[in-house]
Amino acid sequence: MCMAIQPLAEVFGFPIDNLGKEATRYRNNRLCPFGNKVPNCTKDKADNPLGVCSIFHDDQIVVTCPVRFREHWLIAEDAARLLFPEEAQWTTLTEVRLNDKYGKSAGNIDVVLVSYDRHGRIIDFGALEIQGVYISGNVRTPFEYYMANPSQRSQMDWRGKANYPRPDYLSSSRKRLAPQLMFKGGILNAWKKKIVVALNRGFYETLPSFQEVDTSEADLAWLVYDLKLDAEENRYRLERHNTIYTSFNKSLPRITIPEPGDVQEFLDDLQAKTDEKLDEGHPPDTKTIESPF
Numbered sequence: 001m002c003m004a005i006q007p008l009a010e011v012f013g014f015p016i017d018n019l020g021k022e023a024t025r026y027r028n029n030r031l032c033p034f035g036n037k038v039p040n041c042t043k044d045k046a047d048n049p050l051g052v053c054s055i056f057h058d059d060q061i062v063v064t065c066p067v068r069f070r071e072h073w074l075i076a077e078d079a080a081r082l083l084f085p086e087e088a089q090w091t092t093l094t095e096v097r098l099n100d101k102y103g104k105s106a107g108n109i110d111v112v113l114v115s116y117d118r119h120g121r122i123i124d125f126g127a128l129e130i131q132g133v134y135i136s137g138n139v140r141t142p143f144e145y146y147m148a149n150p151s152q153r154s155q156m157d158w159r160g161k162a163n164y165p166r167p168d169y170l171s172s173s174r175k176r177l178a179p180q181l182m183f184k185g186g187i188l189n190a191w192k193k194k195i196v197v198a199l200n201r202g203f204y205e206t207l208p209s210f211q212e213v214d215t216s217e218a219d220l221a222w223l224v225y226d227l228k229l230d231a232e233e234n235r236y237r238l239e240r241h242n243t244i245y246t247s248f249n250k251s252l253p254r255i256t257i258p259e260p261g262d263v264q265e266f267l268d269d270l271q272a273k274t275d276e277k278l279d280e281g282h283p284p285d286t287k288t289i290e291s292p293f
Helices: 021-029 066-083 140-147 169-190 248-256 263-279
Strands: 008-011 052-057 060-063 089-099 105-116 122-131 195-200 220-230 235-246
Touching: 008 060, 008 140, 052 066, 060 066, 060 220, 066 089, 066 105, 066 122, 066 195, 066 220, 066 235, 089 169, 105 169, 122 169, 169 195, 169 248, 235 248
Parallel strands: 122 195, 195 220
Antiparallel strands: 008 052, 052 060, 089 105, 105 122, 220 235
């Protein structure tokens, strides 16, 4: 894949240079082709949605909208294969509230997969969490510029623009992934229920390395996906790149506890700041306590 000259990989489900009838219909009506809760895209604002599904970054495509992962519900099929026996009957429930012991919400589980018997009684269940990537910079400006005239701006050059959008992997892991695994994952793990996380390959590659375990021992699995261009239809297709099997209790500290750097580097920085302050003629802010006698 060549380096992109603008950040928008998909808008309302299609590459921006796809000017065909179907792509135009989805853009004109602000529709979502990936199974949103309503036919329209609702990202950011329901009345003026930010219809960017994915962006270019370096030589990769980064999925920024969690709904994008629902293409043909491949993620549910892949998760069910990990959670249940091959012959199991299963279905999905979305946005299921999870409470702690005291009735306080630990958040909504993106997708709960349940297996059931021929009478419809639940046999087992597991959780599927879907992780998009936060964006730093401004993606709405190039989006709105493109949407004002797609046919004339499908080859736009956005290089050198202020606040050029790029993935914020650090915030995505620390502000979203880690808290979800701590709170929702902690409850599910205590119940001895398996958790599957679906995410983009670029995002996964920024995470700490995990110790892999045998599939029979895994209670936390990572479904890693890519978007591949279907040149004939000029559309990107979701494809599973890899599956990594891990242990919840061994993986969680790798995400939530940062690896410490060299303390000497921190001391050197403190020394430099102290020297700078003293050189400016500002002694440390200390006060002499007057004798009360």
